[in-house]
Amino acid sequence: MNQPTGDQRSEIERFLRSGDYDSRFSAWPGNTLVAQERSGRDALWQALIAAVMHRAEGRPIPNGLPIQDPIASTRGKVEPMVRGLFPANEQEQVLALLERSVVFLTPDTIRPVLEKMMWLHSAWDLANLYLGSLGADLLSDEAPQIVGMSVETTCYVSLEYFGDTSRFSDYVVHEAAHVFHNCKRRTAGLKETRRREWLLELEFKKRETFAYCCEAYSRIVAVAPRALGSRAVGRGTGQECDARRREDRSRGVHRDPARGRRSSEWLEADPCPLRPRSKENRKCPGELASRGPGCHRGRDGHLS
Helix, strand or coil: CCCCCCCHHHHHHHHHHHCCCCCCCCCCCCCCCHHHHHHHHHHHHHHHHHHHHHHHHHCCCCCCCCCHHHHHHHHHHHHHHHHHCCCHHHHHHHHHCCCCCEEEECCHHHHHHHHHCHHHHHHHHHHHHHHHHHHHCCCCCCCCCCCEEEEECCCEEEEEHHHHCCCCCCCHHHHHHHHHHCCCCCHHHCCCCCCCCCCCCCCCCHHHHHHHHHHHHHHHHHHHCHHHHHHHHHCCHHHHHHHHHHHHCCCCCCCCCCCCHHHHHHHHHCCCCCCCCCCCCCCCHHHHHHCCCCCCCCCCCCCC
């Protein structure tokens, strides 16, 4: 294997430090732009995986997942949300999609996840997500401190998820809710029309608010199954969600691009907050719109 040149080393260091890179990969040789890009991407991916393995070395290794059947567990968590959002004849197809959409980042899964990730910056985010769950040093002080993220129809969740004791927090549901605006209906086996292309049409600036509401709703149903009990529990939901957002922001995790109304105000204003008002197809503004199919919390052509 040839040693990287000075320019290539600089690009590798830049990528590991920030997740940013030259999209033309001009530091790498190649007879065509495609060959040049392939060489550059491979070099950055190999450097990222090596950096993750090095920083994770010697860290305490989690003893596997604390759940025996991740698919059944995921289905149980997202089912209340799906039952409330979709008609009966579509629910099973959506549940079948979501129950297999969650990937927990463990020492056994992190390498294949990074190798298969299409977007370099999303791979960088996932690397930091995994390192954070081990208590290892992140690749950058500016790296987002997150427990989960969604890329197209896959939700990646760290093992920190199982240590969250908040009554109204469930990152699996939160990330699964983002699948609705990233996934086309035909992917789930549902009929698609020109006016109904995505599983749910969600206004761009309200997507995080929607995910928080789905998360809170699923926890209300789990904590207080009876309708009367659910109303009583729901009175405290907004305050806890606001506290969660404040904590996220203090850690540098900005989940709500709209920075709009508080979650408690949103819940109080709409008696059925999980049924978003229908909108015409909305495209992502500016830079995100030009970068292809969506994913949550990334820069490489995906939606927030």
